[in-house]
Amino acid sequence: MEFNFDFHTSEQEEQRVNTLLQYLQKQHPETLAWIAQSASPEIKEIIHQNVQGLVGMLPMDDFDVQITTDREDFANLLASAMMTGYFLSRMEQRKNLESSFSGSDCL
Template sequence: MVFNFDFLSEEQEPNPLIQYLKQQQPETLSRIAQSASPEIQQIITKNVQGLLGMLSSGDFNIQIATDRENLASLLASAMMTGYFLSQMEQRKNLEVNFSTAEFLNSNSSSNQAETKKEEG
């Protein structure tokens, strides 16, 4: 996946984030874009399908027409959903890791206390 910056040339004010993105290597942007987990991709897919409608493409010849602004809003919404879900996935993983570390520490403390009782 390669990010296309051509559409950004119409902006009036310089955007520091866009400038930063333009400085990145294409491989870096591609790696980041592909880093979304299958769970996040599934949620975003269902979200976009819900926004566009869920008609079966096997039974219907579906065409969606919109203007540039509405399409940009749809894409921005999908991107923000992806960002939010990625952050929540990281938070979930941190909580799981923290809980595991707490459990291991409490077991280690219990084992040490039992060993001291046995020695004393």
């Protein structure tokens, strides 16, 4: 999985400082690929369903589906997917911690 940062090209958008985009641009592609691959299959499935719900779920076998959007709406979709992934990853870690503590005699 590789992220293309070139979608961020309008002068008005360039004038606004986007610290997250700047941070992502400084990361090595291997780091971003590792982070994307480190997500569990459950998280990937939830994000997949979330994006499908936002975009629409017409079956591709029966329809020639083509989606058109502008940069801002696409950026919002990307941000939503990223935040969902981050949230789900933290919740998965919390679930794993709770199950490891509930199985121990520490409590």
